[in-house]
Structure formats: C-alpha cells, structure tokens
Amino acid sequence: MENYDLIILGAGPAGLTAQVYALRYNLKVLTIGSVVGGLMVEPHKICNWPGKVAISGQELTQNMHEQIKAMNGQVLVDQVETIKQVADGWQVDTKGKKSFLSRTVLLAMGTEHRKLGVPGELDLMGKGVTYCATCDAMFYRGKTTAVVGGGNSAMTAALYLADICSKVYLIYRDVQLKGEQVWINELNERKNVVEVKETTILSVAGTDKLEKIILDKPVEGSTELALDGLFVEIGTKPKTDLFKSVGGEVDEKDRIKVKVDQSTSLPGVWAAGDITNGSNGFRQILTACAEGAVAAENIHKFLQANPKT
Numbered sequence: 184m185e186n187y188d189l190i191i192l193g194a195g196p197a198g199l200t201a202q203v204y205a206l207r208y209n210l211k212v213l214t215i216g217s218v219v220g221g222l223m224v225e226p227h228k229i230c231n232w233p234g235k236v237a238i239s240g241q242e243l244t245q246n247m248h249e250q251i252k253a254m255n256g257q258v259l260v261d262q263v264e265t266i267k268q269v270a271d272g273w274q275v276d277t278k279g280k281k282s283f284l285s286r287t288v289l290l291a292m293g294t295e296h297r298k299l300g301v302p303g304e305l306d307l308m309g310k311g312v313t314y315c316a317t318c319d320a321m322f323y324r325g326k327t328t329a330v331v332g333g334g335n336s337a338m339t340a341a342l343y344l345a346d347i348c349s350k351v352y353l354i355y356r357d358v359q360l361k362g363e364q365v366w367i368n369e370l371n372e373r374k375n376v377v378e379v380k381e382t383t384i385l386s387v388a389g390t391d392k393l394e395k396i397i398l399d400k401p402v403e404g405s406t407e408l409a410l411d412g413l414f415v416e417i418g419t420k421p422k423t424d425l426f427k428s429v430g431g432e433v434d435e436k437d438r439i440k441v442k443v444d445q446s447t448s449l450p451g452v453w454a455a456g457d458i459t460n461g462s463n464g465f466r467q468i469l470t471a472c473a474e475g476a477v478a479a480e481n482i483h484k485f486l487q488a489n490p491k492t
C-alpha cells in the first residue's frame with residue numbers, strides 16, 4: 184500500500200483547498216472524493232465569492248481542480264468505505280478496492296441532501312424527484328415544477344428554474360422565507376413563481392414518473408398538485424458515519440467537534456468544512472475553504488514536530 188503524509192477524504196471546497204496548502208507545504212497528499220467539488224458544483228450562481236460578481240459552482244470547482252492539477256496534485260474519484268488506526272497512522276480503504284496508508288487524515292466529506300421522508304419519494308427519485316436544480320433543471324424546460332424549502336438554496340433553485348420552466352411553485356412550512364433579502368426581492372419580481380407558504384408535502388405519487396404531490400392544505404383549490412418535477416431543497420446533514428464508526432466525537436447536530444486548529448478527538452485526524460461544528464456554524468464555501476487551509480497548516484506543523492521514525 185502506498186504511504187502518504189496526508190489523505191483528504193472529500194473533494195469539496197474544504198478538501199480541495201487543504202490539498203493546495205498541503206502541496207505548498209511539500210506534503211505527499213492524496214484527496215479522495217466521490218464527486219470533485221461535492222455540493223459546490225450544484226449552485227448555478229454564487230454571488231459572495233470574493234473577486235467575482237457571480238460564478239457558477241461548476242466553474243468554481245473547475246478552477247480549484249485545475250489549480251491542483253497544475254501543482255501535480257492527485258484527486259482520486261472513489262468512495263472511502265472504511266478507515267482504521269494502524270501503527271503509524273491510518274489505513275484508508277475505498278469502494279474501488281484500493282487501500283492506502285497515511286500518517287494523518289483530514290475529513291472533509293461535507294454534507295448530503297436531507298430527504299422529505301414521505302411516501303413515494305424514494306421510489307420516484309430520479310423520476311421527477313431530484314435534489315439538484317443545476318444538475319436536472321434542463322430536463323424540465325417549459326414544464327411545471329416545484330421547489331420545497333424556504334432557505335437560500337431553495338430560493339436560488341426556484342430562480343434558476345424560473346428561467347427554464349413555465350411555472351414554479353415554491354413550497355415551505357414557515358410563515359415567511361428565511362434567507363438573504365436579495366433573493367427574496369428577485370423572487371418577488373418573477374411572474375411565474377408561486378409561493379406556497381405554511382404548507383407541508385404529505386406524499387408524492389406517480390406510476391413510472393412523478394405525476395403529483397399531496398399537500399396538507401389546498402393550493403389553487405386542491406390538495407393535489409400536478410407536477411412534472413419536484414426539487415427538494417430542505418437543507419443537508421453532515422456525513423459523519425465514517426468518523427463515528429471509529430469512535431470520533433460529534434456534537435448534538437451530528438457535526439464533528441473540532442478545536443481551533445481543526446483537530447478532532449482522534450489522534451492524527453483533522454476535519455474541515457460543513458462536516459464540522461467550526462466557523463460559528465456559518466456554512467459557506469468560503470468558511471469551508473478557510474477551515475481546510477487552517478487544517479492543512481496544522482497538519483504540516485504536526486508532521487514537522489513528529490518526524491517519521
């Protein structure tokens with residue numbers, strides 16, 4: 184098995200940034216992720232990335248990946264199945280039947296989309312029920328869709344769909360939308376977006392594809408709403424199962440507890456990005472990158488202070 188100074192689990196903004204810093208520190212580093220960019224690839228427009236008025240998630244991902252390739256860095260597209268502590272660090276095993284050894288590990292797997300948890304959702308996943316507007320919106324050009332959620336991700340998804348679809352329902356449980364006012368203002372200007380507040384989806388239905396959703400109160404005279412596509416944007420949950428399987432400590436929100444240097448409760452293991460309880464709970468691409476940089480710097484210090492015997 185090939186041996187590394189650092190293996191980064193997760194190829195999102197935290198992991199990619201950490202790799203850039205690790206390469207600059209001349210560490211032997213490998214990043215492993217199932218999707219290069221992680222959830223960062225999904226937003227069609229990011230308006231708070233410094234130095235850019237607007238940039239898509241796909242373009243930002245490509246920029247970061249190109250920087251790593253220019254530095255001769257390695258990003259392996261694979262899924263880590265297990266990690267285990269060994270004599271001089273950690274062993275990392277992937278779904279692709281590859282195994283690696285590393286003195287340190289950085290967990291940067293980020294989060295995954297939350298599901299509605301209603302009847303029919305999983306059966307119709309990929310058949311009208313989706314979790315990524317950027318990925319799937321073009322399949323619904325000129326059709327009727329709905330976005331469920333009341334935060335920034337739901338609003339930006341609705342705005343993106345409004346440019347493509349004939350009609351977009353924005354369904355949320357609260358009295359009002361929760362997010363940046365700039366997105367609320369833009370939504371108010373869209374004639375083909377219909378807000379459906381204080382409403383919950385009870386189930387989704389269809390034979391071979393999504394046909395309708397069932398609501399807890401009537402919309403336009405019926406609790407059944409005919410749809411071609413349903414985009415679920417109700418937040419994310421941290422991917423901490425791997426960390427917990429080896430005894431790692433998480434908080435009440437299932438996020439990895441980290442110290443100011445991004446180290447965790449496990450020796451030789453750091454964490455960065457949305458998977459942690461860091462950055463005062465502010466979940467942004469920018470804060471994920473910052474945590475990745477902090478982690479890489481402190482991993483470098485650790486390796487310098489503990490030279491390989």
